[in-house]
Amino acid sequence: MTRSGPPGGVAPARPAPPGRKEPPPGLLHRLDALGRATLPGAATALLMVLAAAPAGPPGAVAAVCLPAVFFWSVFRPAVMPAPLVFVLGLLQDLLGLAPLGAGVLTLLLAHGAAVRWRRAIARQGFVVVWTLYGAVAAAAMALGWMLQLLLTLRLPPVVPAWHLFLLSTGLYPLLAWPMARLHQAMSRAEAAA
Amino acid sequence: MLRLSIPLRQALARLSLPVLVAMAFGTMLLGKADTLLAERARVALADVLAPLWAALAEPLRAARNAVEEARALLALREENARLREENERLRRWHAAALALEAENALLRRQLDVIPEPAPRFVTARAVADGGGVYARAVLVATRPGHAIRKGQVALDDRGLVGRVTEVGARSARVLLVTDINSRIPVALEGSRARALMIGTNGPRPRLAYWPQGTPPAEGERVVTNGEGNLFPGGLPVGVVRWSGAGVPEVELFARLDRLDFVRLFDLGPEGILPPEAVARPGAVRLGAARR
Numbered sequence: 001m002t003r004s005g006p007p008g009g010v011a012p013a014r015p016a017p018p019g020r021k022e023p024p025p026g027l028l029h030r031l032d033a034l035g036r037a038t039l040p041g042a043a044t045a046l047l048m049v050l051a052a053a054p055a056g057p058p059g060a061v062a063a064v065c066l067p068a069v070f071f072w073s074v075f076r077p078a079v080m081p082a083p084l085v086f087v088l089g090l091l092q093d094l095l096g097l098a099p100l101g102a103g104v105l106t107l108l109l110a111h112g113a114a115v116r117w118r119r120a121i122a123r124q125g126f127v128v129v130w131t132l133y134g135a136v137a138a139a140a141m142a143l144g145w146m147l148q149l150l151l152t153l154r155l156p157p158v159v160p161a162w163h164l165f166l167l168s169t170g171l172y173p174l175l176a177w178p179m180a181r182l183h184q185a186m187s188r189a190e191a192a193a
Numbered sequence: 194m195l196r197l198s199i200p201l202r203q204a205l206a207r208l209s210l211p212v213l214v215a216m217a218f219g220t221m222l223l224g225k226a227d228t229l230l231a232e233r234a235r236v237a238l239a240d241v242l243a244p245l246w247a248a249l250a251e252p253l254r255a256a257r258n259a260v261e262e263a264r265a266l267l268a269l270r271e272e273n274a275r276l277r278e279e280n281e282r283l284r285r286w287h288a289a290a291l292a293l294e295a296e297n298a299l300l301r302r303q304l305d306v307i308p309e310p311a312p313r314f315v316t317a318r319a320v321a322d323g324g325g326v327y328a329r330a331v332l333v334a335t336r337p338g339h340a341i342r343k344g345q346v347a348l349d350d351r352g353l354v355g356r357v358t359e360v361g362a363r364s365a366r367v368l369l370v371t372d373i374n375s376r377i378p379v380a381l382e383g384s385r386a387r388a389l390m391i392g393t394n395g396p397r398p399r400l401a402y403w404p405q406g407t408p409p410a411e412g413e414r415v416v417t418n419g420e421g422n423l424f425p426g427g428l429p430v431g432v433v434r435w436s437g438a439g440v441p442e443v444e445l446f447a448r449l450d451r452l453d454f455v456r457l458f459d460l461g462p463e464g465i466l467p468p469e470a471v472a473r474p475g476a477v478r479l480g481a482a483r484r
Contacts (some may be wrong), residue, residue, distance in 0.1 A: 057327035096325025100224025
């Protein structure tokens with residue numbers, strides 16, 4: 001942002017001279033930053049709770065959680081740290097009837113993969129990101145199926161995992177669009193601050 | 194806030210994921226070792242969220258009702274013709290039922306039958322579909338005053354829905370009969386044969402373990418079986434349908450995909466109906482009349 005000098009011949013505001021500490025940010029600034037940092041996680045948790053409400057397809061909780069974790073891990077990992085992913089996974093397991101810990105592990109591994117290759121992924125166009133998300137979702141559903149098998153020692157049906165994969169991949173653009181808008185708005189706010 | 198040097202903070206950030214993955218494995222072990230803990234955590238969370246879901250259910254129900262209303266208006270004409278025909282048929286059955294009831298009362302008077310106590314029940318609203326991909330369950334909102342117990346039987350206005358598996362202060366979880374873990378002892382009303390209804394996570398549970406020589410007949414009514422003192426006998430469950438693959442399945446009377454209210458029956462040990470109560474002379478006669 002360029003700033004033109006105000007009329008009247010007053011010298012424009014100069015940056016603080018080097019060697020001096022930056023002044024501590026004000027309360028409003030800190031609240032603003034806090035809101036930016038917590039909004040994605042809180043919105044994801046709220047969405048999961050809403051998805052557990054009646055009249056939805058079964059398993060919608062996992063289908064809305066994975067896109068959010070993937071998107072924020074790729075584009076803004078600072079707002080989706082691993083401990084938050086852990087908490088979201090725990091919430092997912094408690095909202096559903098899946099064995100405790102299965103969702104946690106799946107989400108953490110998806111988060112790890114997304115963060116590991118985030119620079120490569122974030123440079124791609126939307127369709128490529130979507131395809132990559134599909135791959136991550138397929139791997140996550142397969143892992144969830146395996147964990148279900150290991151934890152209950154019973155062969156779970158394959159069809160629900162397949163439906164969950166389709167639902168999750170199909171929901172990704174719908175969820176990614178508002179998240180991308182939010183991401184842009186947050187970037188703009190940070191640039192302006 | 195804790196001030197750490199940048200390399201230390203980076204090292205911590207790199208370490209947090211493996212530590213959390215290890216914690217996830219720990220959670221799995223914990224959930225496996227102490228199933229009660231997982232259940233208690235689930236119930237506590239459901240208790241907190243039940244009022245939210247209850248509030249949310251209202252607009253959702255309104256929207257769904259509007260859609261159904263529109264669909265019903267479109268199908269009104271043939272519905273009307275069907276209902277006329279059905280009404281005609283039911284009128285005949287009504288007459289038959291009245292005659293049978295009178296006859297039954299007469300026979301009871303002659304036999305000095307001890308009347309069965311009417312079971313008490315609580316009606317609760319189903320607020321959330323708490324199942325997930327691998328399970329079929331609903332959450333019902335209750336109030337702290339009601340004494341809901343594990344193992345209570347849940348019915349909707351048409352038939353058997355499931356059994357209460359987890360009870361919290363403000364909510365209770367009902368495992369539906371369609372869940373893969375559900376095993377319900379049933380009786381086939383026509384042949385009086387006992388069988389087991391096994392959930393498949395699909396819309397229609399299948400029948401198994403019927404006595405040799407009496408396979409379930411297509412369209413036969415299925416009721417609960419009082420043997421084993423798990424269930425009161427004679428609760429309506431559904432009708433038998435043979436699937437294309439040659440497996441007998443039960444088309445449920447209860448509409449599990451649109452549960453609004455469920456009745457939780459309080460059937461104490463003394464409230465269990467005796468197995469004889471399952472036998473309804475009318476039903477056998479109806480089957481004979483059809484043949």
